[in-house]
Amino acid sequence: MTKTLILSHPDASTHAAEPARVSSHEQGRRPIRSFVLREGRLTAGQERAFRELWPRFGIDWQPGEVLDPQALFATARRITLEIGFGDGDSLAAMAAAAPERDFIGLEVHRPGVGHLLLALEQQGLTNVRVLRADAAALLETGLPSASLDRVQLFFPDPWPKKRHHKRRIVQPGFVAAVARVLRPGGTFHLATDWTPYADWMLAMLDGAPELFENSAGPGRFSARPAQRPITKFERRGQRLGHQVHDLIYRRR
Incomplete structure (x- = not known):
């Protein structure tokens, strides 16, 4: 039995940023995670943020x-979900540049x-609201159908070794789950600096x-x-000679 959550508050592998750290539920017996949860120490400011700002955001x-x-949100505006925002600087920049979203x-x-x-x-x-959760579970059952305008997945862990490809987040089941939560005409935007993974995403x-x-x-x-x-992670990849690929799809 499910329940609807209305509002909960009042208002690296070797890949450096590892932003899309979520799990795939496509394998039968046990979920295969596309992330390794390595919890670094929080700064004093980050500890304060969880105490004082988490109840707000x-x-x-x-x-x-x-x-x-x-x-x-106290609005009826279109909503973007970003999966794996890393340190959040780019998400904050996008939110500041688009106050209408x-x-x-x-x-x-x-x-x-x-x-x-x-x-x-x-x-x-x-x-902006912030969520700590398994993206696969959220997309599969935790959001209403056609409830989002845009889904963003930027620089997920590429899991470059062939035996680890099953850990990549972009799999057929994930693609179908993203499609379920997007409205018709909505956007799925992906980006990666690992060309073999870009080709994989394109094929999927x-x-x-x-x-x-x-x-x-x-x-x-x-x-x-x-x-x-x-x-800054993208700039680091470019300094290493990595080509960045964007993929932008429209939900039919």
């Missing part, structure tokens, strides 16, 4: 509950969550033409849109 969601995204950021690592909470306070942002999304349409055309990557900030 945090979402206390548990599997079995159905989250009502619109109830988290609302954002839900999902991240499992506490230091990154604390960092974002402090950024929201410092910048006076009110259009282009392989579901009944769900998604490639905005750049079949088999093609998109140019980076202006609303996606360039992060």
Whole structure:
């Protein structure tokens, strides 16, 4: 039995950032996680953020509950979900640049969550809510169908070794789960600096033409849109010679 959660508050592998740290529920007996939870120490400021700011910005969601995204904001605006926001700097920048939109950021690592909470306070942002949860569980059963306008997945762990490909978050079941929560015409935007993973993503999304349409055309990557900030992690990848690929799909 599920219950609806209305509002919970009053108002690296070797890949450096490892932002999309979520688990896949596609394997039969036991979920295969695409992240390794390494909890670094919190700074004093991040500890304060959890004490004082989580009640304001945090979402206390548990599997079995159905989250009502619109109830988290006192608006009826379109909502973006970012999966694996890392330290949250790029999410805060996007929210500041688009005050007419609302954002839900999902991240499992506490230091990154604390960092974002402090950024929201410092910048006076009110259009962001923060969630620590398994993205696979949230997408499969924790959100109403067609409840989001946009889903973002930027620089997930590429799990480059072949034996680890089953740990990649972008799998057929994940693609279907994202499609379920997006409204018709909504956007699924992915980015990676690992070319083999970009090709994998392209194959997975282009392989579901009944769900998604490639905005750049079949088999093609998109140019980076202006609303996606360039992060310090992305700059690091570029210094290492990595080519960044954006993939932008429209929900049919």
